[in-house]
Amino acid sequence: MLLKLLLILAAAPILFAQNDWDDPYPPHRIAGNLYYVGSKGLSTYLITSSKGHILINSSFDRTLPIIRNGVEKLGFKFNDVKILLTSHAHSDHVAGNAQIKELTGAAVYVMQGDEKVVASGGQGQYRYPASWKPCKVDKVLKDGEKVTLGEAELTAVLTPGHTRGCTTWTMKVKEGAKTYDVVIIGSPNVNPGYQLVGNTAYPEIADDFAKTFRILKGLPCDIFLGAHGSYYGMEGKFALTVVGTPKTNPFVDPAGYHRYIDDRERAYKKVLAEQKKQ
Numbered sequence: 001m002l003l004k005l006l007l008i009l010a011a012a013p014i015l016f017a018q019n020d021w022d023d024p025y026p027p028h029r030i031a032g033n034l035y036y037v038g039s040k041g042l043s044t045y046l047i048t049s050s051k052g053h054i055l056i057n058s059s060f061d062r063t064l065p066i067i068r069n070g071v072e073k074l075g076f077k078f079n080d081v082k083i084l085l086t087s088h089a090h091s092d093h094v095a096g097n098a099q100i101k102e103l104t105g106a107a108v109y110v111m112q113g114d115e116k117v118v119a120s121g122g123q124g125q126y127r128y129p130a131s132w133k134p135c136k137v138d139k140v141l142k143d144g145e146k147v148t149l150g151e152a153e154l155t156a157v158l159t160p161g162h163t164r165g166c167t168t169w170t171m172k173v174k175e176g177a178k179t180y181d182v183v184i185i186g187s188p189n190v191n192p193g194y195q196l197v198g199n200t201a202y203p204e205i206a207d208d209f210a211k212t213f214r215i216l217k218g219l220p221c222d223i224f225l226g227a228h229g230s231y232y233g234m235e236g237k238f239a240l241t242v243v244g245t246p247k248t249n250p251f252v253d254p255a256g257y258h259r260y261i262d263d264r265e266r267a268y269k270k271v272l273a274e275q276k277k278q
């Protein structure tokens with residue numbers, strides 16, 4: 001009992017110090033035409049092309065200076081953002097959509113299942129209240145649909161559960177003679193308070209998560225990314241690029257990808273088993 005208490009106390013500062021959503025973070029190239037321009041805790045990705053750029057995740061209105069500075073620091077124009085995509089319709093990834101659309105005129109594409117939540121500013125989402133500025137959705141995406149702009153091409157993979165339209169983005173990037181498969185995970189997480197059993201607001205939630213784990217396990221992945229840098233150990237990987245020129249790109253991490261999916265699936269199964277017992 002005492003040991004358990006000590007462990008909880010030791011873990012507490014880490015738990016409470018996790019709010020790094022508003023901290024700036026150095027923008028950086030991940031590989032090829034794919035860049036990180038988000039805050040420390042909220043991932044935003046920039047995919048560049050000769051016809052303009054694609055941005056994944058707006059985060060909050062207050063995150064805009066970090067994202068815009070990141071794009072400009074890397075030598076691109078924020079106004080050249082033509083398409084705004086989304087990991088999933090929770091406020092920490094889409095609340096700033098309307099503002100970015102207004103500033104850049106970007107077209108907003110959202111996966112079927114999340115489109116009404118984005119368009120209404122948060123209404124109809126499971127578990128959380130409406131809380132942000134509504135944003136017109138220019139295109140509702142279907143599972144497997146491709147998004148192209150110039151030479152940039154991404155595929156929208158529906159990975160539901162965390163939200164109904166939770167989207168994992170895949171793309172290929174070229175670096176030198178190599179081509180890498182990139183997976184940007186939408187979210188495999190069962191959030192605190194999620195009801196997997198007897199959920200009247202989202203009856204198919206448990207099956208959706210199960211389907212998502214099957215899909216994620218089957219995706220070819222060299223470069224593993226996600227809606228939060230914490231999914232893929234961003235800080236540690238980025239640090240390796242700062243200290244020198246590593247022989248291999250540290251963001252190439254297929255084993256880490258599978259470890260992460262397996263870990264999240266175990267967490268899901270644990271919650272499911274506990275809730276089934278109740």
Ligand SMILES: [Zn+2]
Nearest residue numbers: 088090162187
């Ligand atoms: Zn979320």
